[in-house]
Each structure stands twice: as C-alpha cells, then as structure tokens.
Amino acid sequence: MNPRVRASARDIGLDVLSILAVGIFVFPIIWLFLTALKPSGQMFEGPLAILPHSITLDNFARIWNAVGFQTAFRNSLIVSTSSALIVTIVGLCAAYSLSRFRYRLRSLFAGGILAVQMLPGIVIVVPLIVILRSVGLTDRLAGLIVVYLLIGLPIAVWMLKGYMDDIPAELDEAATIDGASSLQVLWQIVMPLMAPATVAVGAFAFLLAWGEYLFAVALITSTEMKTLPLALQAAFGQYSIDWGMLTAGGVIISLPPAVLFLFFQRYLVGGLTTGGVKG
Amino acid sequence: MAVSANDASIQSSKPRRLFALPDRRSRVGYAFIAPALLIVVVVSLYPIAFGIWLSFTDWYLLQSLTPTFAGLAGYRRLLGDADFWQSLGRSGVWTIGTVALEYVIAMPVALLLNRRSRITSFLTGALLLPWVTPTIVVAYTWRWLFDSQFGTVHYLLQRVGLAGERSLLADPKTALWALILVSAWKGAPFMAVALLATMKSIPGDLYEAAAVDGATRRRQFLDITLPLLRQVSVVMGLVLGILAFYSFDLVWVITKGGPSDATQILGVYLFRLFFERLELSYAATIGVAMLALLIVFSAVYLRVASRQDNDA
Missing domain, CATH: 1.10.3720.10 (MetI-like)
Incomplete structure (x- = not known):
C-alpha cells in the first residue's frame, strides 16, 4: 500500500473510532430520546431492546397534559x-x-x-x-x-x-x-x-x-x-x-x-x- | 456621598492624596459597576455574613421561631458529630473518584478528537451534551439505566460480573461508586474540551522535529503532549474537584443520600439537616465549615492558575 492510501485509511479508521467512542459516551442521551419515542407496549421488552419498532409522540402529549x-x-x-x-x-x-x-x-x-x-x-x-x-x-x-x-x-x-x-x-x-x-x-x-x-x-x-x-x-x-x-x-x-x-x-x-x-x-x-x- | 463637580476637579488635580475622591471619569466607572456589586452584596456577601452569625446561634425550627445566641455550641457539636466526619470522608472519595474518572474518560477522547477531520467539530459538540443536560434529567436517565430489571447499563455490568441481581444504586457497598460514574460522565466533556483546546495549541513543529529524531507516537505523547498538558490538567482538576466537592443535586435526586446513608456526601448532609430536620443553625455551621474549606481550595487554585499565566 502506498503511504497516501495508508494515511487516509488510518484517518478513516480514526474517524470511525471517534464516532464509536463519542457514540458510546452519549449513549444515555440517545437512550433517553429513543425511549421517549417508544409506544407504551414496547417499553419493557428487555434491557437491550433499545430501538423502537415504531415511533410515537403519545408520550410527549401525556407529559404535556399532565x-x-x-x-x-x-x-x-x-x-x-x-x-x-x-x-x-x-x-x-x-x-x-x-x-x-x-x-x-x-x-x-x-x-x-x-x-x-x-x-x-x-x-x-x-x-x-x-x-x-x-x-x-x-x-x-x-x-x-x-x-x-x-x-x-x-x-x-x-x-x-x-x-x-x-x-x-x-x-x-x-x-x-x-x-x-x-x-x-x-x-x-x-x-x-x-x-x-x-x-x-x-x-x-x-x-x-x-x-x-x-x-x-x-x-x-x-x-x-x-x-x-x-x-x-x-x-x-x-x-x-x-x-x-x-x-x-x-x-x-x-x-x-x-x-x-x-x-x-x-x-x-x-x-x-x-x-x-x-x- | 454627594460630590460636586467642583470638588472633583480639585481632587483630580491632586491625584497623590491618600483619600482622593474619584474624578468624574472614575465616578462613571463606579456607576456602571454598581448594579452588579449590589447583586453580589445582597445575594452573596450578606448571606455569607448572615450564615456565619447563624452558625453561632441555636435555631431548631421545631422548638423556636427565632435564633438565640449559643456561641461555639454548633462548632463543638460539629467536632463530635460522626455523621459529619463520615460525610466529609465520603465527599473526599466522591471528589477524587469523580475527577480521576473524568480524566480517564476525557484524555483518550481528546486525543481522538485532536485531528483535522470533517467530523471532529460535530463530535465535540455532541460530546458536550451531558455537560449541558440539566442534572434532573441526567439523574433520572441514569436511574433508569441502572434499573435492575430493564436498565441497559445494569444488564451490561451484570454480564461482565460488576453487578449482581440488585441495582448498584440499591446496594450500600456500590451506590457511591455508581454515582461517581454518573458524576464523572457529566463532567468529563468539560475536561475533554479543555485538554483538546490545549492540545490544539501545541505547535506541530514539535512533533515533526521529534518524528525526524525517530520518536514513536507513544514517545511523542509521553515526552511532548503530556508535559504540556500538566498545567491545564491540574487547573481543570481543581475546578472540577471544587464543583464535585460542593455538588448536591445529582446525589439528592438519585438516592437522597441512601441506601442507609451510603451516598450522603457533605452537601446532602447539610441539606437534610436544613430541609428535613429543620436544624437551621447547625446546617449553617456546616455551611461555614464548607466555606472555610473552599477558601483553602481557592487559594490553591489561584496559586496554580496564576503560575499558568506566568508560563504563558
């Protein structure tokens, strides 16, 4: 591999690593947003069921009217x-x-x-x-x-x-x-x-x-x-x-x-x- | 203090007089800062003075509606109060643990983001989200993540053997450490951004010269980056340490000091005395003790920070 390709491969690798690191770091905030968008039925499917299957704004309506x-x-x-x-x-x-x-x-x-x-x-x-x-x-x-x-x-x-x-x-x-x-x-x-x-x-x-x-x-x-x-x-x-x-x-x-x-x-x-x- | 224009012009012609009244331009300067000073005096200096006075009184709201002078009784009680000393010890562990963990999180992230790439400024912004998220939201989010049944973080910790059936927050042996993790998570972005700013200010020639001399990246980090980060690390460590030592809300909202006082740091102890037990005088005494410690911490901070100015 020539040095330029190697350098850019290294850059991409570090970019991916950076995104992963920051992504894991801000996971609690991502979790908060995703959970707020989950319909009630999907709320307690398990600790790793983070992604909603479908999204809803019901939760926002409920708290807003509480x-x-x-x-x-x-x-x-x-x-x-x-x-x-x-x-x-x-x-x-x-x-x-x-x-x-x-x-x-x-x-x-x-x-x-x-x-x-x-x-x-x-x-x-x-x-x-x-x-x-x-x-x-x-x-x-x-x-x-x-x-x-x-x-x-x-x-x-x-x-x-x-x-x-x-x-x-x-x-x-x-x-x-x-x-x-x-x-x-x-x-x-x-x-x-x-x-x-x-x-x-x-x-x-x-x-x-x-x-x-x-x-x-x-x-x-x-x-x-x-x-x-x-x-x-x-x-x-x-x-x-x-x-x-x-x-x-x-x-x-x-x-x-x-x-x-x-x-x-x-x-x-x-x-x-x-x-x-x-x- | 009324000063006519005539007086002022006489005074300003003799600037060496010890008690010279301010000249016209200075008076304008005083006028512009007056509102800010008023706020500082009313909302901070007067409460400090009042708090010191309260600390020498006896005022337990369930017994009397007004404070009575009690001399050093509050301070004598403080010296023999096991809860106070235990809380102080916990605050020490909490502060050092928080700052150390903040540093451990921040350093690799800052190194990763110290590159010229299209995504680093976006990632720096994203990284700061925990820092700007209100404490109340951070507190509940982590309570859910530590939930023993549905908490993602609890599940992962359990898988690697760091947590049992119970939530870490419910176990007196682990609750303080779980809270330190949350506290460090919230503060680490600030440390990372400060480290990153200093890393960016290091001239690239230094690394190029070292590379020419055959230094590996690891050696460059140890011999160039790390020594140049020493000052900012100490200053930021002190700032975040003071912030952690005097924090209250995160712990209060997540555990209220429990289970069985395992997370009762000083701020929580003071607030409980004040808010739950209505012992106003004794709470004020602890406030004064914390203020005395703050003066020590600040003196250290100012010394270190002024050394930074001299170096620059």
Missing part, C-alpha cells in the same frame, strides 16, 4: 428569561466598567466578582433562604429570579469583559470626542460589535437558570410555582412506572439548553475554558 407541567414550563420560561435579561444588561455595564475605566477599587471589584463565581450554592443556601423568607420571597418566582442573578452574573461579567477587551478602545474614544455619552458608547458602539457574544452570554445565563434544582427545591413549595425540574420530580414520584411519559418530559427539559448550546458553542466553549465554570 397536571402542572404546562404551568411549570411557563414558570421556567419566565424565571430563566427574566434572569438572563437582567444578567446580560447588568453584566454588560459591569464589563464595560472593568474594561474601559480605571479607578481605585477596580481590581478589588474584579477579584470580588471572580470570587463569587467560585461560591457554591450549597454553602449559602441556608442563610439565603432565611433572608428571602424574611422579605416574603419564598415560594415566589421573583425569589428564584433574584437567586439566579447570582448564579449567572459572575460568569457573564467575565465572559463579556473578555470579549470587550478585544474591541479597540480607540473606537469609543472617537465617539466620545464626537460628544457621545458613556452610555451611548456602550449601547451604540461597543455592544453592537459584540452582539453575538452578548446573545451567547444571555443564552448561557438562561440555561444555567433553566436546569437549576437546589434553590428551586428549597424555595418553592406550591404546585403553581414549580419550575420544570421540580415538575419532573413530582411526575417521577407519581408515575414512576410510566417511563415513556417521564423520558418525554426529560427530553422537553433538555432540548432548549442543548439547542442553545449547540447554536452558541463557538462562543461558550472558549469563555468556559478560560473563565472557569459554574455548572
């Missing part, structure tokens, strides 16, 4: 969208301050926000819930939104600052000389230049709130206030033998983050690996 699921979907949408919007706007302003202004406490603030990034929820859950209870924010979506600001904000500030530092400051200086205010510079010059990154950061804040469980379970008690993770947990307790319905619920919860992430992968992977993480 008690509380649509309300939970709406609640999750409200909480995640509001916190993502606030995080993005507040984060843009903070990033702008850290990136473009020089003042005494700047590095203290920057370090402080980075330190909060490393603060795990479990460490502050008790005092935070007690505080929120004393101001009447338990069992209310507003309380969850406040908590999710903290979860999304530090990483948003750091990612946005990273992108903003790459935009030459000469642009804002020119605009300032032309009489633009700082706010105008941020909204009309800087932000449009990093619009895709800004949207990506907003998407990230959205998906952090979307799947959050600890504070949701600690704060929310009534059925009407439940977010999707809590609704799925309630359904699991109630219909534990209906794997089809529950896997369909799992797919519904997983889809928005997966789609957002694949869409913004380019922006998020870089930011995540440099800025640390909050999972």
Whole structure:
C-alpha cells in the first residue's frame, strides 16, 4: 500500500473510532430520546431492546397534559428569561466598567466578582433562604429570579469583559470626542460589535437558570410555582412506572439548553475554558 | 456621598492624596459597576455574613421561631458529630473518584478528537451534551439505566460480573461508586474540551522535529503532549474537584443520600439537616465549615492558575 492510501485509511479508521467512542459516551442521551419515542407496549421488552419498532409522540402529549407541567414550563420560561435579561444588561455595564475605566477599587471589584463565581450554592443556601423568607420571597418566582442573578452574573461579567477587551478602545474614544455619552458608547458602539457574544452570554445565563434544582427545591413549595425540574420530580414520584411519559418530559427539559448550546458553542466553549465554570 | 463637580476637579488635580475622591471619569466607572456589586452584596456577601452569625446561634425550627445566641455550641457539636466526619470522608472519595474518572474518560477522547477531520467539530459538540443536560434529567436517565430489571447499563455490568441481581444504586457497598460514574460522565466533556483546546495549541513543529529524531507516537505523547498538558490538567482538576466537592443535586435526586446513608456526601448532609430536620443553625455551621474549606481550595487554585499565566 502506498503511504497516501495508508494515511487516509488510518484517518478513516480514526474517524470511525471517534464516532464509536463519542457514540458510546452519549449513549444515555440517545437512550433517553429513543425511549421517549417508544409506544407504551414496547417499553419493557428487555434491557437491550433499545430501538423502537415504531415511533410515537403519545408520550410527549401525556407529559404535556399532565397536571402542572404546562404551568411549570411557563414558570421556567419566565424565571430563566427574566434572569438572563437582567444578567446580560447588568453584566454588560459591569464589563464595560472593568474594561474601559480605571479607578481605585477596580481590581478589588474584579477579584470580588471572580470570587463569587467560585461560591457554591450549597454553602449559602441556608442563610439565603432565611433572608428571602424574611422579605416574603419564598415560594415566589421573583425569589428564584433574584437567586439566579447570582448564579449567572459572575460568569457573564467575565465572559463579556473578555470579549470587550478585544474591541479597540480607540473606537469609543472617537465617539466620545464626537460628544457621545458613556452610555451611548456602550449601547451604540461597543455592544453592537459584540452582539453575538452578548446573545451567547444571555443564552448561557438562561440555561444555567433553566436546569437549576437546589434553590428551586428549597424555595418553592406550591404546585403553581414549580419550575420544570421540580415538575419532573413530582411526575417521577407519581408515575414512576410510566417511563415513556417521564423520558418525554426529560427530553422537553433538555432540548432548549442543548439547542442553545449547540447554536452558541463557538462562543461558550472558549469563555468556559478560560473563565472557569459554574455548572 | 454627594460630590460636586467642583470638588472633583480639585481632587483630580491632586491625584497623590491618600483619600482622593474619584474624578468624574472614575465616578462613571463606579456607576456602571454598581448594579452588579449590589447583586453580589445582597445575594452573596450578606448571606455569607448572615450564615456565619447563624452558625453561632441555636435555631431548631421545631422548638423556636427565632435564633438565640449559643456561641461555639454548633462548632463543638460539629467536632463530635460522626455523621459529619463520615460525610466529609465520603465527599473526599466522591471528589477524587469523580475527577480521576473524568480524566480517564476525557484524555483518550481528546486525543481522538485532536485531528483535522470533517467530523471532529460535530463530535465535540455532541460530546458536550451531558455537560449541558440539566442534572434532573441526567439523574433520572441514569436511574433508569441502572434499573435492575430493564436498565441497559445494569444488564451490561451484570454480564461482565460488576453487578449482581440488585441495582448498584440499591446496594450500600456500590451506590457511591455508581454515582461517581454518573458524576464523572457529566463532567468529563468539560475536561475533554479543555485538554483538546490545549492540545490544539501545541505547535506541530514539535512533533515533526521529534518524528525526524525517530520518536514513536507513544514517545511523542509521553515526552511532548503530556508535559504540556500538566498545567491545564491540574487547573481543570481543581475546578472540577471544587464543583464535585460542593455538588448536591445529582446525589439528592438519585438516592437522597441512601441506601442507609451510603451516598450522603457533605452537601446532602447539610441539606437534610436544613430541609428535613429543620436544624437551621447547625446546617449553617456546616455551611461555614464548607466555606472555610473552599477558601483553602481557592487559594490553591489561584496559586496554580496564576503560575499558568506566568508560563504563558
């Protein structure tokens, strides 16, 4: 065999191996999707009966019409969208301050926000819930939104600052000389230049709130206030033998983050690996 | 603190004064960061301070509606609390097990994806799916896969002799290890992507030169790739380790700390005290202890991470 053929055979071999490795790795997710599409009659044919013989959307209809699921979907949408919007706007302003202004406490603030990034929820859950209870924010979506600001904000500030530092400051200086205010510079010059990154950061804040469980379970008690993770947990307790319905619920919860992430992968992977993480 | 424009211009002309008031441009800078600082103070610094205060009180919700000062009682209890020390030990096993397994999964995958091929960027995206899937969904999916009757993973483990009749999650001897597998599965993509990014930054000339000198691929990996991955491995190991040490939801949703406390890691212990036993003060004390550990971990992390900046 000549070397070129051998090299390309090797490439194909490695491609096949890569597909196999990643395929086995993501098998649980493939299993979840396939199970959600299975008719009830095929659900318990055995541990290796993974592929459905025929597919159905019945499971999705059942979970969608289960008690509380649509309300939970709406609640999750409200909480995640509001916190993502606030995080993005507040984060843009903070990033702008850290990136473009020089003042005494700047590095203290920057370090402080980075330190909060490393603060795990479990460490502050008790005092935070007690505080929120004393101001009447338990069992209310507003309380969850406040908590999710903290979860999304530090990483948003750091990612946005990273992108903003790459935009030459000469642009804002020119605009300032032309009489633009700082706010105008941020909204009309800087932000449009990093619009895709800004949207990506907003998407990230959205998906952090979307799947959050600890504070949701600690704060929310009534059925009407439940977010999707809590609704799925309630359904699991109630219909534990209906794997089809529950896997369909799992797919519904997983889809928005997966789609957002694949869409913004380019922006998020870089930011995540440099800025640390909050999972 | 009202500052007129006149004051500010006087101050800014004397920048060396120790307590100089900020000049106009600095004030704009402060104004832009103020909302973010407000959120950080209200939702994180104040709760930390409040939590420290709570840890010095006695507040058991079934007995009183308000906390009473109790000094170091909570900390004395902590020192003698066997459940706490056992949970801490489990958290140690859990953390080290999770990070080690994440590394073992991530390294070969990163090596496979570190090639120029049309499919690698698609596969990298697919690889990240466990990382972005909400914990609640990951938890239930693995509960089903570990099901002793219909679980695919349970069946395969049984075939190779790693599982018996019972689900691994139902056996106190194996439950923690089964959960470590799930936790590592969720975190490994993040490790893989970080390793992959560093591998891609290694100049190809290094390998070409080594190949000219007759180094095998195995030698190239051991002598070039691995040493250059050391820094990112340590940093990512610490990040994922901190994440694992302070995790709660995965274990809580899958086993609630059971069977017979076999999977009760620190986060689960704290939450049970708070949520099931309503011992607010003692739960806060454990939170403060975990915070103290976090400061130690973070100091190590910052040292290692800043060394990375100096190297670059």
